[in-house]
Amino acid sequence: MKRVFPILAIVTAVLLIYAMHQALVVAPTERTMGDVQRIFYYHVPSAWTAFILFSINFVASIIYLARRNAKADMIALTTAEVGVVFCTVVLVTGPIWARPVWGIWWTWDLRLTLTLVLWLIYVSYLILRKFSSGGQTPLLAAVLAVFGALDVPLVYFSIWFFRTQHPQPVIGGGGSIDPRMLHVLLINWLAFSCFAALVCWSRYRFEVMRREVDELQALGSMMEARSPR
Amino acid sequence: MTYLYAAYAATWIIHVAYLGWLARGYVRLRQEVDDLKKK
Numbered sequence: 728m729k730r731v732f733p734i735l736a737i738v739t740a741v742l743l744i745y746a747m748h749q750a751l752v753v754a755p756t757e758r759t760m761g762d763v764q765r766i767f768y769y770h771v772p773s774a775w776t777a778f779i780l781f782s783i784n785f786v787a788s789i790i791y792l793a794r795r796n797a798k799a800d801m802i803a804l805t806t807a808e809v810g811v812v813f814c815t816v817v818l819v820t821g822p823i824w825a826r827p828v829w830g831i832w833w834t835w836d837l838r839l840t841l842t843l844v845l846w847l848i849y850v851s852y853l854i855l856r857k858f859s860s861g862g863q864t865p866l867l868a869a870v871l872a873v874f875g876a877l878d879v880p881l882v883y884f885s886i887w888f889f890r891t892q893h894p895q896p897v898i899g900g901g902g903s904i905d906p907r908m909l910h911v912l913l914i915n916w917l918a919f920s921c922f923a924a925l926v927c928w929s930r931y932r933f934e935v936m937r938r939e940v941d942e943l944q945a946l947g948s949m950m951e952a953r954s955p956r
Numbered sequence: 957m958t959y960l961y962a963a964y965a966a967t968w969i970i971h972v973a974y975l976g977w978l979a980r981g982y983v984r985l986r987q988e989v990d991d992l993k994k995k
Contacts, residue, residue: 747964766963773967812974816967823963926975933981940988947995 732928739921746911746918754911766824767908772916773816774842776923778879780810781849785876788869800865801938803872804856805930807849809923814846829892838893841882848875 750768757764787803790796821839822832833839852871856864886893904912 751960751964762957763959765960769964769967809974812970816970819966819970820963823959823966827959922971926971926978929978933978933985936985936989937981940985940992943992944988947992 732925735921736925739918739925742914742918742921746915749911749914753907755905755907757908760828763824763827766820768911768915770817770820770824771912772919773813773820775916776919777810777813777817778883779920780806780813780923780927781845781876781879784810784849784872785879788872788876791865791869792873797938800869801931801934803869804934805927807852807872808930809927811846811849811853812926813919813923814842814849817842818846834892836892837889838882838885838891841878841885845875845878845882848878 746768750765754765754768756762784803784806787799787806790799791803821842825834826832848871852868852875855871856868859867885891886895
């Protein structure tokens, strides 16, 4: 597996560069918004990737609650953390896009507010995991994750069922998109998904190593306490 | 164009900052492993 990682990292880097070139140069310029619409090729794939990561976190949390499986717990932690990074990208690129198009950085619209709530839920999940040291922490975190995941479909479908400032979905839900734009969007999504998978892999390996070090330190402390003085 | 470049730059600043934090964590863990081996 150690040999596969650098190859995948190179492939992902090439894919990300190609996707950025497609987004900035190849994709057609949108008629009303102009070049600023190209933020779409980073904003939307980041949101989709965050949704997928939070969904994996939900499944892993359910598995942990059912079987108390340590691997499921580590996958849940990993996907929540990387999901928060992608959700942060969504919350930063969204207002940068909104300012020239809507004339405002932010509005307390349903889609935007629910996305902020989603980010806050997973940030609190990470804070819980970081600062709570009891044996019940993974269990509490899994319960929080299961309830937190309920916000994912609410965010996604909020623009389907309610009138909001946010544009309608480009795929499904009555929206339409130029096939060339859709092609660039899907390439960027593929690139960011590969990138997210690699980052999750690194974070998972880091977590495995961290837990091994914690166990060794605990074992060392026990040995010291038992050794005759 | 300023907003477009700002959005792309912000995206990569966020990702690179996270990767940097992760890399620093790896270095710290490796040091801890070395210390444990010495003990």
